[in-house]
Amino acid sequence: MGYKVVVVGATGNVGREMLNILAERQFPLDEIAAVASPRSTGDIIDFGEDGRTLKVHNIEHFDFTGWDIALFAAGSGPTKIYAPKAAAQGCVVIDNSSLYRMEPDVPLIVPEVNPDAIDGYKKRNIIANPNCSTAQMVVALKPLHEAAIIKRVVVSTYQSVSGAGKAGMDELFNQTRAIFVGDEPEQSKFTKRIAFNVIPHIDSFLGPDSGMDGYTKEEWKMTAETRKILDPEIEVTATCVRVPVFVGHSEAINVEFEMPISVAKAQGLLREAPGVMLIDKREDGGYVTPVECVGDYATFVSRVRKDPTVENGLALWCVSDNLRKGAALNAVQIAELLGRRHLKKG
Template sequence: MGYKVAVVGATGNVGREMLNILAEREFPIDEIAALASSRSTGDMIPFGETDRELKVRNVEHFDFTGWDMALFAAGSGPTKIYAPKAADAGCVVIDNSSLYRMEPDVPLIVPEVNPDAIDGYKKRNIIANPNCSTAQMVVALKPLHDLATIKRVVVSTYQSVSGAGKEGMDELFEQTRAIFVGDPKETRKFTKQIAFNVIPHIDVFLEDGSTKEEWKMVAETHKILDPAIGVTATCVRVPVFVGHSEAINIEFENPISAEEAQDVLRTAPGIMLVDKREDGGYVTPIECVGEYATFVSRVRKDPTVAHGISLWCVSDNLRKGAALNAVQIAELLGRRHLRKA
């Protein structure tokens, strides 16, 4: 027997990716519903790489009673309206927005890092998916933390425009084209030109000078991995369509060598170590697109602290940073709590 699964926000970048990954991983489904706003009602969207298509249904009129899980990729506004309705109807919500992440009674899950935390989902019938940049980082940090206890993390992100949705991808394409043909460059989604540029600003600014994206990386790492770890982040938008990259510097409580770090990362779940000290012996964003793994490269000793390691981390943000992690949560939920004979 399979599950009855709804995908809310099915017509967006992440929603479509959720449908693709559910099909790719052969998630046990008896019935699947693609839900979106009234603007998309009646549209047909593909379900995986088969000829099967789904007719989009209006989330406003959908009854979640009798459905097992709802994967939300609709943003905080619609989620605030429809997630409680689904949860109250007995349908477990797996939410990709930031709405519930820091709620103390809502588990924030990366299955390779804190799977046991999912047991707390029954308090609200809601499980939160972390921020895309946090998700890949904690996958890389977890085995290292278990080995030598992380004291402090300094991370700089290089985040693709797909993290800002279709509008961000369109803006990069349109500005790049405009530069080559001599047309005016319009800025709508981003605060400055993104084509051939980098922007050290994602989400709103906070009183201390950090941005909300940077705050998310700190707060979510504390909730998922360990509140004792010091974290500081600088989050930057770069002119890449898909794939987030991170330069991570880690200070440990205990001694650790680059070779020991490589060894533990090589066998850690969810990680692909590609670390040859030669031209091209590392992974870049374009190479991670469509992949499940979080790729780690450039593992090396940091000589400026007693016990330090620096590394480079890359992942498909639409997958591990969003859709894949949500489906992995659904798989974990099924194994631990919603088993079907």
């Protein structure tokens, strides 16, 4: 027997990727439903490579009763309305928005990092999926933390425009085309021109009362979520930057440990860690860039080296497909974990 699964926000970038990954990983399905806003009702979308299609249902009229799992990729607004409804009707919600991540009674899960936390899902019938940049970073940090205990993380991100949805991807494409043909690039989604540029600003700025004055909400997410997922004692400071890349987030990470850890030891741990692919050669091209990670499940780590500015420090480069590990893949992995531990069928 399989599961009855709903994908909410099925017509968006992440929702479509969720459907792709459910099919690719042969998730045990008895039934699958695609749900989205009223403007997409009746649309036909592909599911899997065997020519199967799904008709999109209207979220406003969808009954979650009898469904096992709902993967939400609809944004905080619709999620605030419909996730509690689904949960109350007995369907376990796995939410990709930021709405529930820091709620103390909602598990925030990266299956390779804190799988045991999923046992708390029954309190609200809701499980949160972390921010895309947090997810890939904690996958890389987990084996190192277990070996030498992380004290402090300094991270700079290079985040692709797909993190801002279809509108972000369209803006990069249209601005790039405009520049090539000599037109004035139009700007609407981002605060500055993104084509041939970088923008050190993702999400809104926080004020003095936040305790992180001058940081952005995206940077706060990396700090708060890393502590909730990995260890509340870890200090994290982040600078999050939007770059003119369509898909794939990159991170330059400096880590300070309580105990000594050699580069060779770290490389060995990362080589064996679940979800990590170590590609670290001291030669031209001996590292992974966003172009190579697109469509892959792994979190890639390269350029592992000693940080000589602290007593026990390492620096590394981390790359992942943000639509996959940063969103859709992690949600499906949570569903798989939930099935193994709590919703066993047959």
